[in-house]
Amino acid sequence: MTDLTRRDLLRNAALAGAAVAAGAAITPAIAENVTAISHPDLAPPAPLARATMKNVPFERRDTVRFGIVGTGLRGRSVLSELLAIDGVKIVAVCDVVAAKTARAAKMCTDAGQPAPAEIVAGDKGFEQLVARDDIDFVYTATPWEWHVPVMLAALKAGKHCASECPVGTTLKDLWALVDASEKARRHCLQLENCNYGETEMLVNRLVHEGIFGEVLHAEAAYLHDLRTILFEDRDEGLWRRAWHTRSNSNLYPTHGLGPVSWYLDVHAGDRFDYLVSASSPQRGLELHREATVPDRSDPKWRERYVGGDLNTSILKTVNGRTVMLQHDVVNPRPYTRHNRVQGTKGAFEDYPPRIYVEGQAGGHRWGPIEEWKAKYTHPLWANVGELARKKGGHGGMDFIMAYRLVQTMREGLAPDFDVYDAAAWSAPLPLSEMSVAKGSAPMKFPDFTRGAFASARTTG
Numbered sequence: 001m002t003d004l005t006r007r008d009l010l011r012n013a014a015l016a017g018a019a020v021a022a023g024a025a026i027t028p029a030i031a032e033n034v035t036a037i038s039h040p041d042l043a044p045p046a047p048l049a050r051a052t053m054k055n056v057p058f059e060r061r062d063t064v065r066f067g068i069v070g071t072g073l074r075g076r077s078v079l080s081e082l083l084a085i086d087g088v089k090i091v092a093v094c095d096v097v098a099a100k101t102a103r104a105a106k107m108c109t110d111a112g113q114p115a116p117a118e119i120v121a122g123d124k125g126f127e128q129l130v131a132r133d134d135i136d137f138v139y140t141a142t143p144w145e146w147h148v149p150v151m152l153a154a155l156k157a158g159k160h161c162a163s164e165c166p167v168g169t170t171l172k173d174l175w176a177l178v179d180a181s182e183k184a185r186r187h188c189l190q191l192e193n194c195n196y197g198e199t200e201m202l203v204n205r206l207v208h209e210g211i212f213g214e215v216l217h218a219e220a221a222y223l224h225d226l227r228t229i230l231f232e233d234r235d236e237g238l239w240r241r242a243w244h245t246r247s248n249s250n251l252y253p254t255h256g257l258g259p260v261s262w263y264l265d266v267h268a269g270d271r272f273d274y275l276v277s278a279s280s281p282q283r284g285l286e287l288h289r290e291a292t293v294p295d296r297s298d299p300k301w302r303e304r305y306v307g308g309d310l311n312t313s314i315l316k317t318v319n320g321r322t323v324m325l326q327h328d329v330v331n332p333r334p335y336t337r338h339n340r341v342q343g344t345k346g347a348f349e350d351y352p353p354r355i356y357v358e359g360q361a362g363g364h365r366w367g368p369i370e371e372w373k374a375k376y377t378h379p380l381w382a383n384v385g386e387l388a389r390k391k392g393g394h395g396g397m398d399f400i401m402a403y404r405l406v407q408t409m410r411e412g413l414a415p416d417f418d419v420y421d422a423a424a425w426s427a428p429l430p431l432s433e434m435s436v437a438k439g440s441a442p443m444k445f446p447d448f449t450r451g452a453f454a455s456a457r458t459t460g
């Protein structure tokens, strides 16, 4: 992210010039951020094509042996879900902070498992973890900058792996993950918990039962007031705010986009073709700093936030459908991922969930989704929803996600998503950054599947 070459600097300067020449239509936020291009990979060449990982089943196994890299808030939260599932063994945990692996190890022994190996060996300690021959799956919940190194190392060592979102932040890295997964014949996933939300799974079934007719458009977002968390001197405050000093983009696209991709059959008949993107002015972090950091000698006052607060991207698929994708984590508002879908016979919108199907009683008014649940609740929610709700991580979807991963691995099924989904769901980060910097110019998605998007998906 930081190795700007002279050519990139010249190109940035040229873009800045173009923005100035465009005159009043370009707001200061965009013009300033032209200099923030940090992705010198506008169109990196696709690596050599190899056999696809689409629809490749896991090898069947009775017990799934996990190694976890990054045992902070999210790592421990997913660990607690895994510990509640039969057929899971936590073999090793790794972090750069010993107290964090110790907390994770205690969770394992409290749950009646043997103590896992604790690896605390600096930034690259994960190399020791992935080298073990008693691990089947490496899950990483580190800061974003470590997702790619951890997963490339895991794949090279012959392990299936997954990370939190975004899996990677440059097109070059996303292609590297695709290539490494295909080469190793091991899965590289983004464990997108939001795909397993009770509402999202219900809506996905309604879409595929044709209740909304032909789907034309969807909306996805991550609008979450994280200002307090971003400014804490611990956990995500230690690394996540920094991304707002580096990138003017849709920084966290996957929570909204993952479920919507399932509604639109992305990589099961369709794929993202291109996006255009625009960012609002930047205000939220500066205002929050002014309000909460009175000491002007605090290093936080040396930070320059380059990301416009609210990024709006519009994605077009090769089948012509559209997706609006938004991101804002620095302004006051209730949480939403939008989670909207519009078809020729009806529509669904979330937060709160509401549905309209042409001809329904009451005229052009939203109705509740409850009456649809009896017939269309997803079998996973029908079967283990009660336990999921009791576990409670994000309303139960975290448990369903973990449960389903373990189920596919134990039963030898193909996972619900693959490296191509992981790459395409994270790609809006670099693509929106490039589009914003070029005055909302359209940016092409690579076809990470190299044609395989057109065929059906055969998950369990």
Ligand SMILES: NC(=O)c1ccc[n+]([C@@H]2O[C@H](COP(=O)([O-])OP(=O)(O)OC[C@H]3O[C@@H](n4cnc5c(N)ncnc54)[C@H](O)[C@@H]3O)[C@@H](O)[C@H]2O)c1
Binding pocket: 069, 070, 071, 072, 073, 074, 075, 094, 095, 096, 097, 100, 122, 123, 124, 125, 126, 141, 142, 143, 144, 146, 164, 165, 166, 193, 234, 235, 236, 237, 238, 394
């Ligand atoms: N899916 C979700 O709902 C969800 C929720 C929260 C966070 N997340 C994602 O989870 C990831 C982690 O977020 P978090 O909230 O747990 O942050 P965190 O700061 O609490 O945890 C990150 C952990 O990684 C450790 N770490 C840093 N560098 C490391 C390295 N090189 N090797 C091993 N460990 C390292 C840190 O010490 C820390 O314990 C991020 O990608 C975040 O976006 C996802």
